[in-house]
Amino acid sequence: MIRTYNSLTAALRRQNRKQYLLLFLCCFVSVLLITAFVSIMRSPTVLSVLPEGGDSRKQVMMIFILSVVGCGVFTAYAAGLFLRYKGRELGVLLALGASKRQVGRKLLGEMGALSVLSCLAGMALGVPLACGIWQGFRLLVVDTEEMALTLRPQAALFALVFSASVTAMLLWMAWRALRRTNIMEIISEARRSEPIREVKRWYGPAGILLMVSGMVLGYMAPGFFLEVLHYFPPEAVLSLFYLPLFPGLYMVLLHTVVNGWGQKKNRYQNIIANSMMKFQGRQTVRNMLVITVLIAGGYFGLFYIPTISAQNTLSTKLQPADYAYHYRADQDIPEEPEIRALAEEMRVTVTSFRTADLARLTIDGTTELETETPFGITLEVVYMEELRTDLFLSESACRALTGEAVSVAPGKVLPAASQEDGYTNISRVTNPFTGAVLTVEPEGILENSLLAGRYILSDTDYAALTAGLPTEWRERQIFFDVENVSETYPFAKALFNAIVDRSSQSVAVIDGWDPVIRERCIAEKGYYYADPDYCEANGLGNVDYAQRESSAFRLYWQYMPHFRVLDQNDFTKTVAVFLMLFAFVAIVCFAAVLVIAYTRCVTIALNSRQVYDDLRRLGASPRYLYQSVRRQVGRVFAVPALVGTLAICALYAFILYFNGSPPGFTPSELAGYSANLAVVAIGSAILYAVYRATLRTVLRSLRIQPQRRGRARGIQRTI
Amino acid sequence: MLYVENLHKSYLVANTSVEVLKGVSFQLAEGEFVAVMGPSGSGKTTLLNCISCYIPMDSGDITLGGEHLSGLDEDALAKVRNQKLGFVFQDFMLLDGLTVQDNILLPRILSGGVDDMAETYADDLCRTFGIDHIKDKYPSDISGGERQRTAVARALINHPLLILADEPTGNLDSKSSRAVISSFQRARKNLGATIFMVTHDSYAASFCDRVVLLKDGTVYDTLVNAGQRGAFHDRLLAAVKAMCGEDSDDTDL
Numbered sequence: 001m002i003r004t005y006n007s008l009t010a011a012l013r014r015q016n017r018k019q020y021l022l023l024f025l026c027c028f029v030s031v032l033l034i035t036a037f038v039s040i041m042r043s044p045t046v047l048s049v050l051p052e053g054g055d056s057r058k059q060v061m062m063i064f065i066l067s068v069v070g071c072g073v074f075t076a077y078a079a080g081l082f083l084r085y086k087g088r089e090l091g092v093l094l095a096l097g098a099s100k101r102q103v104g105r106k107l108l109g110e111m112g113a114l115s116v117l118s119c120l121a122g123m124a125l126g127v128p129l130a131c132g133i134w135q136g137f138r139l140l141v142v143d144t145e146e147m148a149l150t151l152r153p154q155a156a157l158f159a160l161v162f163s164a165s166v167t168a169m170l171l172w173m174a175w176r177a178l179r180r181t182n183i184m185e186i187i188s189e190a191r192r193s194e195p196i197r198e199v200k201r202w203y204g205p206a207g208i209l210l211m212v213s214g215m216v217l218g219y220m221a222p223g224f225f226l227e228v229l230h231y232f233p234p235e236a237v238l239s240l241f242y243l244p245l246f247p248g249l250y251m252v253l254l255h256t257v258v259n260g261w262g263q264k265k266n267r268y269q270n271i272i273a274n275s276m277m278k279f280q281g282r283q284t285v286r287n288m289l290v291i292t293v294l295i296a297g298g299y300f301g302l303f304y305i306p307t308i309s310a311q312n313t314l315s316t317k318l319q320p321a322d323y324a325y326h327y328r329a330d331q332d333i334p335e336e337p338e339i340r341a342l343a344e345e346m347r348v349t350v351t352s353f354r355t356a357d358l359a360r361l362t363i364d365g366t367t368e369l370e371t372e373t374p375f376g377i378t379l380e381v382v383y384m385e386e387l388r389t390d391l392f393l394s395e396s397a398c399r400a401l402t403g404e405a406v407s408v409a410p411g412k413v414l415p416a417a418s419q420e421d422g423y424t425n426i427s428r429v430t431n432p433f434t435g436a437v438l439t440v441e442p443e444g445i446l447e448n449s450l451l452a453g454r455y456i457l458s459d460t461d462y463a464a465l466t467a468g469l470p471t472e473w474r475e476r477q478i479f480f481d482v483e484n485v486s487e488t489y490p491f492a493k494a495l496f497n498a499i500v501d502r503s504s505q506s507v508a509v510i511d512g513w514d515p516v517i518r519e520r521c522i523a524e525k526g527y528y529y530a531d532p533d534y535c536e537a538n539g540l541g542n543v544d545y546a547q548r549e550s551s552a553f554r555l556y557w558q559y560m561p562h563f564r565v566l567d568q569n570d571f572t573k574t575v576a577v578f579l580m581l582f583a584f585v586a587i588v589c590f591a592a593v594l595v596i597a598y599t600r601c602v603t604i605a606l607n608s609r610q611v612y613d614d615l616r617r618l619g620a621s622p623r624y625l626y627q628s629v630r631r632q633v634g635r636v637f638a639v640p641a642l643v644g645t646l647a648i649c650a651l652y653a654f655i656l657y658f659n660g661s662p663p664g665f666t667p668s669e670l671a672g673y674s675a676n677l678a679v680v681a682i683g684s685a686i687l688y689a690v691y692r693a694t695l696r697t698v699l700r701s702l703r704i705q706p707q708r709r710g711r712a713r714g715i716q717r718t719i
Numbered sequence: 720m721l722y723v724e725n726l727h728k729s730y731l732v733a734n735t736s737v738e739v740l741k742g743v744s745f746q747l748a749e750g751e752f753v754a755v756m757g758p759s760g761s762g763k764t765t766l767l768n769c770i771s772c773y774i775p776m777d778s779g780d781i782t783l784g785g786e787h788l789s790g791l792d793e794d795a796l797a798k799v800r801n802q803k804l805g806f807v808f809q810d811f812m813l814l815d816g817l818t819v820q821d822n823i824l825l826p827r828i829l830s831g832g833v834d835d836m837a838e839t840y841a842d843d844l845c846r847t848f849g850i851d852h853i854k855d856k857y858p859s860d861i862s863g864g865e866r867q868r869t870a871v872a873r874a875l876i877n878h879p880l881l882i883l884a885d886e887p888t889g890n891l892d893s894k895s896s897r898a899v900i901s902s903f904q905r906a907r908k909n910l911g912a913t914i915f916m917v918t919h920d921s922y923a924a925s926f927c928d929r930v931v932l933l934k935d936g937t938v939y940d941t942l943v944n945a946g947q948r949g950a951f952h953d954r955l956l957a958a959v960k961a962m963c964g965e966d967s968d969d970t971d972l
Contacts, residue, residue: 002821003833015816092812095773096873097801098829099794182774 005098009106012089019085020114022599026078027118027166029595030071035126035159037064037588040134040581042155045148049551049577052539056304056578058235063297063585067592068162070290072169074596077287079111079170081603083177090178091186104178111174112167119163126159127151133587137580144573146550147580204255210248215651218242219658226379230368233376246289249643253288256639287600288640291593295644296651298589299676299683303652304582306675308575314668315418315449316567320402321479323492324450325499325561326358326391329474332502334495339480342498346491349483356397358454358475359466362386362516364428386430388514391454391475394462401479402448406456413440414456418449426455432516434468450479450562472506473515485565492563499561500548508532508543510556551575590683594690597640601633601694605701612702626699626707633698637691645680652676720913721747721770721881726779728765739765741936742779747881752907752914754924756955757933758963763917766933767885770915771804772796784880801830805874805912809886811866813858813873819865820845820854823872830877837876844872847909848902864895871902875910882906884916888923900926921959925952934962 002008013020040046041064050057086107093103134149180186221241225231255261327333334342336353343350365387368379393401395408408414415423423445429438438461446456457465466474482488510530518528529538536542541552554560554574572579612625620628656669665673699706728740739762747753755763768774770781772788781788783803791799805826806812813822820841821828827837845851848868853861858869867887874882884903888896900923906912916927924930925948932939939962944951 001833001838002817002824002828005828005832008817008821008825008828011821012814012816015814088812089814092814093825093829094797095771095800095806095808095812096826096829097797097799097804097877099797101794102797102829182768183771184768184773 005102005106009110013110016085016089019082020110022602023078023082024114024118026595026599027075027115027170028122029592030075031119031122031159031163031166032126032129033588033592034068034071034162035123035155036130036133037067037585038158038162039127039130039151039155040149040584042152042158044150044152045146046577046581049146049541050581051541054539059300059304060581060585063301063589066293066297067589070294070592070596071162072165073286073290074592074599075166076169076173077283078599079173080283083173087177087186091183094183094186100178104175107174107178108171111170115167115170119166123156123159123163127156130584133584134580137583141580141583142572142576144549144576146547147576199254199258201255201259203251204259204261207248207251207253207255210244210251211647212248212650214242214245214248215647215654217244219651219655226368230379230381231376232370232379237376245647246293249292249647250285250289252643253285253292253639256643257285257288257635284600284636287596288636291596291636291640292644292647294589294593294596295640295683295687296648298586298593299645299648299680300652301582301585301589302679302683303648303672303676305579306679307656307669307672308578309571310672310675311668312567312571314671316562316564316571319449319562319564321354321450322481322485322488322564323495323561324477324479324563325559326475326477327499327503327559328472328507329357329476330471331504331507333476334498334502335476335478338498339478339495342494343482343491346488346494348488348491351481351483353480354401354403354478356393356401356477358391358393358397358477359462359469360389360473360475360515361392361465361469362430362432363388363390363424363426363455364430365424365426385428386432386516389516390426392429392457392462392466393451393454393477394459395456396459397462397477398446398451398456401451401477402446404446406446408443408456408458408461410458410461411438411440412443412458414444414446415442416446416448416451416454416456418447418452423453423455429455429457429465431465431467431469433470433473436465436467438465451477486568489565489569492566496561496563496566497548499559500545503545503559507559508545509558510535510540510543511558511560512540513558549573551577590686593640593687597637598690598694598697600636601698602701604629604632604636605698609702612704622705623707625702625704629698629702629704630695633691633695637687637694641684641687645684649676649680720749720751720784721915722780722782723766723770724780724782726766726769726781727777728762728769728774729777739936740769740776740779743933743936743938744779745931745938745941747913747915749880749913750907750911751929752903752916752927754916754918754927754930755933756918756921756924756930756959757939760935761933762936763933764885767883767915767917770881771806771883772800801826802877803880805877805879805882807867807870807874807882807884807887809889811858811863811870811890813866813869815858818855818857819850819861819869822858822869823854823876825873826877841872841876844875847905848872849898862895863891864898867891867895867899868902871899871906875906875912878910880913882912882914884914884918886918886920887916888918888920896920896923921952921955925949925955930955932958932962 002011041060050060090103090107094100131149134147138147177186218239218241221238222232225233225238336355339353340350364383364385366381366383367387369382371378371380395406395414398404398406406414413426413429415425417423425442427440429440430436438457440457440461482491509532513530518531521528527534529535530540532542541556543553543557544550545553547553549570551574554570612629615625615628653673656673657663657665660666696706723746724744726740726743727738729736729738731737743762743766755766757763765774769776770783772791776789779789783799786799786803788796788799800806814825817825823841823844824833824837827833842851842854845854848871850865850868850872853865858866861869871882871887874884882903887899887903891899903912903914903916904926907914916923918924925944928944930942930944932942940958942951942954942958
């Protein structure tokens, strides 16, 4: 027997426990995923390999923002659903004389307790989830010292802020629901449909146009600002150029839900499913939008793995020598006799051995002088006769190294390049010690991935320019091949260790370190950002011989050898943190997608029970009912999956095409893109499996028998 | 006991103000059973919602048991709804998670708790309305008529000055409708209840002492029952026909 208001609300809670549980789970999952995401994203393990201001960090941040917005919208949806159910109950209590204060206190208390508990549970389990997935990667995929996960308390702070926002949003929604001016409005809330206003047929094509505009504008804007206006606005401003994507996406989804695509032969076909979707329009489209964006974000994260894997596979496969390394001439690095002795000791047969002298000379070019303003960075393009240094070799040395009949006329320069790495045009080469200057004119290109970025001069020009260069400005380049290269990993490892062990601290510098830039920087600012002491503070990878297995060392050391077998075998380990980070991001996004789509479909069942009972009474056949449910559930999964997948595939292709100069696809990009399509196939198969499971749950809930597919044309006649 | 004076109420529909009640005035004496009839859109439910304090009125005055409702704040209005009014809705508005007896006691629970006396009174009401045997069942387990009789019992639990019923027979078959009307008659006879009912059902209205006919937001006519229910029903039908126009078949009230 219920005697008090408290026991009354407890009884109502028991009755509506499914609604409470649904809201609890939605908040819990949102906070769980965001906590896990932010824990990994702000982890020093990840931050140490993501260069500050680099593309990968920006991409992760972008997907994170989308996930936060997505989870926020999803939680708002769940809270809205909960309040619609509560609306009738609240209305009855108010109608019978409960005061708004009395009802409001209880509702806000319940909402507050529910959100705080779910957020606390999400935060508490988010960190173990992140650690669990990461450890799973280490156990099942790849494990390196660098993969050891450390977490930062700041991540918990963000999770706390997100949780507080979720709680505040839930309380605000409850307060707003109570604030309605009259009781009838509160009572009718549960029955209110959300019809979408008329959607013109041009919405679909216009949406596609906006999406394409967003992609093009967003991607092209930085280049336009940089190259045409010589001004780099703040990142937030640049992000605005992507904005047309979202209204475009919304319009496409709206058009799909309300009008559908193509000419309808029979407007009565699927009328039930279509109108039910339409009259829960706002919720449906909002959910679909979130799912679409998260699918796109998940794939975007996942695409990173095949892209760089294919790039590495192809570049190591195509590199013109099995073993290649260069070192400063003043270093005591193993040379031919030592290498041959080591090879013999390790039963490796060296089949050819080529060496060449290199010289570091100063080149001219243009640079952009940055001036920071409150509205962004203005860039002044300045030509400098002594811009930076690069490595040069003579035509005969080049012939010895490559075996190609290279010939360079005096006064000319032959730049080396590869399909992945381009070169810079130069017109003046200087020896900074003697002041000797040579005006050169570029002629042709030497295709060689191991020499990409270097320049070949005629023998006479090379001799004249390099005379008087100190040993520290001279280098040696070594290429050699071996028999059965794939079996020489121990030798490669031993040689790599020998090179690192015998390199002095003076060459422990990152790839971009340059003596001319250094001199200029120190003269202007008093320090050089690429010096080892300043690298970390400037978001650049630090080169530490003790951490020779780390990605920072392998990716950024200026003298990192290129041993085919080492690069092939150690690739996964080298970029383990990158790969696992993006895999993690994809897992979080897809988990959110599956939870949102599942919840949305389950609420179709909860909302539509009466409709399907009525249809059954009107004589609808089991097949008709099945088709109607399948169409709705299918649309919640299929439309966002299709739109999100196509949009991200198009955007990725666009980025790959335009990221090189001249625009086009390199073979490794094409290989990576093909691998991405395989990833899409796997992702789609998983989505389909969850769709089938969800459909079964919804059908069970509506007491509708699953039917075999087919004979859809006859369905209309059965009602 | 209930005085409605020059009541006006408008709704905003697509940025246009539509006046639904255009100065409605009438009164109800204690123990009276009065119905309001009128075509769809005549303002019946709006009138009831204004008297119930569910929606605010634009102008006019409603006095219930000597208390002016227009000047009351939200808490006071809630108290009026709880203590002075009883409600019966077309779709019953019972809470699914509560038993029949708990539903009947709901207004008492809201006003501060249930004592033994209230429980005894709830049992009496169950017996009066023939729902004693289902008092431990849940609304989903009982028939529409039983649900509505439960709602009538709930409306009476706080000894209200006035019962407001919105289409109480609208969702019921004729047998259940009759049972609900009988419940109102018993409530009136045994408990001295005053009932104000909005209905489309001329048969149900024919049991009332008076029927107020509403058309286009104004009182069109008031018919008084002289005692013969059948004759009153015929008069009612004729008046409705006249109100809806000679050439119209719209007697759907």
